[in-house]
């Protein structure tokens with residue numbers, strides 16, 4: 001089973017963690033029968049400064065035509081508005097129609113307040129359509145700007161469907177004996193339809209409709225207004241299983257959830273489309289620790305596993321998750337974001353040893 | 356000094372807590388020389404069901420023409436979309452040009468992890484302009500909806516200016532001896548300009564410009580992307596002094612901050628315009644505890660103080676804050692949301708005694 005995998009380190013610590021993803025793929029036991037071929041691809045702010053394009057056409061072409069999956073590091077956001085620059089990961093999600101951003105947030109099983117949730121974020125629309133314009137009107141006091149928030153029935157149905165499927169899959173794993181704090185599947189629909197009755201109202205209606213399908217009969221469905229969702233996320237995080245949300249709320253909620261498990265450096269994501277997945281750590285390019293060799297590689301290792309999961313390689317994924325969990329449970333070689341002193345290299349070697 | 360005050364209990368527990376606001380105003384020592392006249396006003400979902408208008412014209416007229424300030428309880432959001440209904444508090448903020456929503460979030464001084472921040476939320480625009488439409492296009496897979504997010508230079512400059520003023524005022528209180536975890540003023544500007552370069556970009560530029568005014572020379576200014584802001588809010592809440600944000604982010608951040616102090620039932624807000632302020636607890640109508648007489652009145656009592664503060668009655672406000680803090684520090688009569696057993700009435704009487 002040959003897998004062509006694109007590697008897009010991006011900027012900052014993206015370059016320090018993506019190699020860890022490659023190494024763990026190469027270290028998977030040969031009994032799994034997987035073989036990986038890697039292609040290095042460019043994207044990011046430095047690429048923009050060098051070439052004028054943050055997401056070169058070649059990167060998109062190679063991913064589309066030659067790859068089964070990819071790993072994406074992180075990109076720097078310029079501290080001042082830069083003409084012509086816009087986030088390559090946002091563009092990539094749309095260009096490859098990676099419609100779901102799946103973000104599992106989980107403590108180790110022995111945690112005092114265990115958490116085990118997956119945030120399923122719509123990944124192609126909402127305010128991320130980036131249709132903006134700047135206008136001027138004396139009646140509005142001069143300059144103002146407008147952005148479009150777009151929500152479609154199709155994207156809303158699709159994201160709620162995959163959220164339901166993820167809830168079912170998690171339930172199956174539990175029934176097969178996987179340890180979990182949950183006993184039955186639950187999907188929480190997040191929106192702000194009390195203010196945005198048409199856009200978020202459509203998201204809400206479609207999500208409910210999708211989750212009312214007969215195959216989700218065993219999945220409990222509830223809803224939470226986004227502000228209240230953030231409140232409850234912090235008050236009772238253990239009660240959430242799968243959360244489904246429009247793009248921007250999903251972005252915000254997943255950073256909030258990451259805070260609960262102690263570090264963004266632990267939280268993976270996968271950008272998932274039809275038969276294609278890009279693993280991407282949730283953290284950014286972290287200019288404050290760039291070049292120090294101390295970035296936590298776990299978010300990337302888990303993102304690598306998540307990519308495999310969505311490419312149907314669940315066994316290989318499970319091996320990686322277990323090795324990461326063993327490192328965390330042992331708590332001997334931890335990176336500084338977790339209060340440890342280990343370097344990226346030390347954490348990676350430890351996890352490779354545990355694989 | 357005669358003060359005409361509108362009372363708008365709204366729905367659910369709004370009706371159980373607004374009377375507490377009235378009682379504490381009436382109980383203020385006569386040495387302060389304040390006299391209040393109250394007018395009961397309607398708004399809310401029940402008002403909508405009875406009259407067809409969630410915000411009757413009379414309510415707006417009386418507030419505009421006869422009142423100096425008001426207290427607003429909470430309104431129920433219908434669980435299904437109801438034709439013609441839309442939130443009266445959102446409408447009121449716009450109709451009275453209450454451009455700032457000020458939300459102080461604070462633990463008692465003796466807390467293990469003390470927090471003392473104010474979220475200053477723009478209150479009239481962003482997605483709250485509620486300009487939405489529903490369309491259909493086969494190329495988009497059928498039905499979709501769009502909403503406008505609007506950000507103006509004027510509103511952004513104005514909200515950042517009041518945020519700066521609040522930071523200065525807090526610093527003055529500290530210099531006058533008020534206990535605080537902060538030693539110097541800081542304003543954190545929140546936005547998502549890495550995706551919304553024009554709308555949030557304008558907010559960011561204007562906020563920086565406003566805070567660069569000479570009178571804010573002593574105020575440190577920093578910025579945080581909203582997702583990262585939620586993360587940091589939970590990781591290091593004690594480091595924030597004043598946070599300024601567009602409407603929707605402010606809504607979400609203030610619920611998040613409320614979770615950190617243990618209960619939404621503690622968190623007040625004031626909707627502030629030129630010479631007018633409406634105090635409003637941050638919590639909702641809480642259908643789960645409605646009618647049980649156990650709603651926490653503290654958010655309303657603090658909102659009452661906050662209203663007074665923005666009407667220039669800082670001494671009276673300080674008295675109310677101190678009485679509330681004394682109740683919380685003593686921790687004998689606490690409502691169930693704080694782990695206590697006291698009723699609304701018992702908490703109110705205790706605080707009135709401490710006034």
Ligand SMILES: CC(C)[C@H](C(=O)O)[C@@H](O)C(=O)O
Pocket residue numbers: 087089090251282549550582
């Ligand atoms: C970098 C930024 C454009 C991106 C987003 O907002 O989606 C990031 O925050 C994320 O969550 O992947």
Ligand SMILES: CC(C)[C@H](C(=O)O)[C@@H](O)C(=O)O
Pocket residue numbers: 194195227442444445606637
């Ligand atoms: C009830 C709702 C419309 C309101 C808002 O979104 O502003 C509430 O959440 C608040 O924070 O006051």
